[in-house]
Amino acid sequence: MFFNFLKNKKEGSAVTANDKRKKKQSEYNRQVILTKQSADGIITYSKTWHPHEGILILQGKSKKNGEIRIDGLVVPPFASGGPYYSGFPTNELPMDLSYIGTAHSHPGGSNRPSLQDLNNFFGVVSIIISYPYEYETIGAFDRNGNSISLIIE
Numbered sequence: 001m002f003f004n005f006l007k008n009k010k011e012g013s014a015v016t017a018n019d020k021r022k023k024k025q026s027e028y029n030r031q032v033i034l035t036k037q038s039a040d041g042i043i044t045y046s047k048t049w050h051p052h053e054g055i056l057i058l059q060g061k062s063k064k065n066g067e068i069r070i071d072g073l074v075v076p077p078f079a080s081g082g083p084y085y086s087g088f089p090t091n092e093l094p095m096d097l098s099y100i101g102t103a104h105s106h107p108g109g110s111n112r113p114s115l116q117d118l119n120n121f122f123g124v125v126s127i128i129i130s131y132p133y134e135y136e137t138i139g140a141f142d143r144n145g146n147s148i149s150l151i152i153e
């Protein structure tokens with residue numbers, strides 16, 4: 001009886017804490033989750049295109065709690081031949097609800113989005129990777145150019 005009482009109380013407080021965290025996350029903490037396979041794909045693709053920019057379409061899901069999960073990459077049909085510029089015609093993309101953004105490389109400089117990048121924003125997230133193309137040089141941004149926390153799993 002005593003143990004049951006303790007156990008119930010503990011579970012009760014755990015749920016409360018969890019609810020609070022969930023609420024906070026949906027309101028303030030957007031987060032991008034990139035599967036390791038997708039991250040590796042972006043890295044390999046960027047290295048292949050270096051010293052030119054490479055661009056990919058991101059597939060995944062944007063959840064109501066603020067979480068954006070990326071688990072697939074699509075090579076755009078127009079991304080052949082370089083040098084390539086990342087401001088690409090989004091109206092040439094087939095309509096697909098699993099397309100939630102783009103990833104592109106910055107062969108020089110930082111992984112911050114350029115004005116051109118923001119003007120050509122597609123979807124809900126822009127992944128930018130800068131040279132030398134490692135996990136540490138991958139950044140995620142919203143359409144206003146604000147950084148979104150990124151987790152590779």
Ligand SMILES: [Zn+2]
Binds near residue numbers: 104105128
């Ligand atoms: Zn760019």
